[in-house]
Amino acid sequence: MDFTLSDEQKLLKDSVDRFVAEKYGLDVRRALVASEDGFGRENWKTFAELGWLAIPFAEASGGLGGGPIEVMVLMEAFGRGLVVEPFISTILTGASLVEALGDKEQKAAILPSVIQGKKLITFAHVEPQARFTLSDIMTTATADGGRYRISGHKAVVFGGDSANHLIVSARTSGDQRDENGISLFLVDAEAEGVTRRSYGTVDGLRAADVALKDVLVGPEALLGEEGDTFATIESVVDSATAAVCAEAVGIMDSLHEQTLEHLNTREQFGVKLGKFQALQHRSVDMFVACQEARTMTYVATLSLDKPRTERIRAVSAAKSHIGRAGRLVGQEAVQLHGGMGMTDELAVGHYFKRLTMIDTLFGNMDHHLERFAAAVYG
């Protein structure tokens, strides 16, 4: 039992905290969100140079062999800075699936260029009817003369506008919600038949709805065994879920600090707002929620290497809990800031929006509550 970072992990934390504090003010973020790419190519290059893009990958894949704790450290800082670069989509889902399932050629074709920051890749998986059910896939891949013909609709694919490669999940057998029969394909984002409708998201990120119409790929595009990828999808998504829990913790801590600063600055009725007990108790509720969210992020992160049921129990407990805690902290931060909390000018609203959208990412609080219950109660 140990909840402290190793010396190396502390160095990583210092480095990413410093980057966020020095290079990632709200004005900088605003400019990035408004830019053509919607994120900083220069930042991405910096991430690559600092080795952050290599962290979760094995040394054999050209990575640094870091684990969930290092990812957690990064993501918490990214949350604190409201970082918009496509780390979750490219590193934690896209490239992580390639590492988990790819053969030698596929890894060689994708991983070095991703780790060096030259190429972006994302996981085009969710579909409009699927909501949060990972196995609900209607996109089909049918055999066509030694090739696969893929058709379907992928919804709200984060980083889908700028990605060079897509990993598309498609059904090669089975019924709509079967866990068996889901295959993954590496698809060039510019391939014929791929149409991306790109848009900004309410929290300042970029995403795309991706239409696939008779997209033809060769057998070399198949990632992993045909029809047998669900367990890997689930485990990669669980790892990414723990990571966004860490992002949420960074956001929540920042919201709480901003709120305390406001309470210690603004005066009404001749005294600091922080002297009012009604507001004190609400900021204590926020504090408790932040502490418990941090605890649950540790529990999820440190359970990723445990057997499946135990992993699900921890990750879903954390995501569900943080969905609730995040809603409380976000809403209270706005409330305690009063009218200023409603403005676009202040940071609070931006943090609140990202925190709110995190609940939808990889399954919301209700989805994970039931997933937890199913794992624990049967």
Add this chain to the structure above:
Amino acid sequence: MNLDYSESEQTFREEVQNFIRANIPSTIKAKIDARQKLANEDYIAWHKILYGRGWVAPNWPTEFGGIGWTPLQCHIFDEEIGLAGIPRVMPFGVNMVGPVIMEFGTDAQKEYYLPRILSCEDVWCQGYSEPSSGSDLASLKTRAVRDGDQYVVNGSKIWTTSAHWADLIFCLVRTDTEVKNQEGISFLLINMHDPGIDVRPIITMDGGHEVNQVFFTDVRVPVTNLVGEENKGWTYAKFLLKHERAGIAAIGSQKRQLNRLKEIARAEQSNGQALIEEPRFRDKISKAEIDLMALEYTELRAVSAANQGEVPGTEVNLLKIRGSEMQQKISELLIEAIGYYANPFVPDSFEAGWNEEPIGPDYAATLAPEYFNWRKSSIYAGSNEVQKNIISKMVLGL
């Protein structure tokens, strides 16, 4: 970072489990299983069994007869006691007055009281709250006036748990009325069998008798029973409050309650299916289980930091708030779970020796009284609102 107990900690856990299994008297075990009330003799009997094993005061320094367990070992021990449904050693001696005497008492006090606390020669109770001094404890009025080598004590203490069983009470009394509230308080040890002490039971809404009001009329206390310096009692009281709240999240017994809730929800039927399958109730149980997990590991973060030598800070206030909220939440779900059979109230069935057929399922009888009883936990040991005031000031700087 890792979540796992070390091999030696696992071995220790097994040792504790084996000890409990082998040593819990069958009469006490039967009462626990039937959820009947334990008598003072039961508490004393179990205390003496632990004393025989040297396990009464794991948190005391070895020079005073403690064991010197690590904070994690203490946590494991407490968790196993709770999981087995065994009440903790009564806290008033071991966890409250003991540490105060060790820190501030005279050598004579240490030599006399500490061994008797360990062996349970004396049963203690705590004289803090008064009818007009609850959250505002420092406003207390029970008066101790010096008369030669004695104090003459007049006044009243309230919500005094176990006063009807106790041999001794540690009391906050006012020795100076001319100064600021906090500066005129002293810490006195008083024999409950002395003349002038009157203990009147307070029956709580669950029908139980845990607490009392204690009246002092010209009670004469030797000055040698003063702990530390006169008028410095508030410092000792604050020192003690920290100890009072340690382990307050009661993870082990809460896990036991949650397991009980799940068993009942599996046994109860709703619309032809087990209650645990009914989505509305299932959500509530799952939320409670997740929240308990958050509480458990938040406590473990603090325990593990203490294990590495960090001085415990204000996390105890957070644990008090969330621990009491969880106790209340689970007790609330327990009465929800049993539907109509929350209603029958047969107090005799809580007493040992009652062996009539239960009304309704055998797990139902005590659940409503327990629910009503648990409303105390957000009030005692510093109400949750007071805890929030403390966090706000000490942690958040408001």
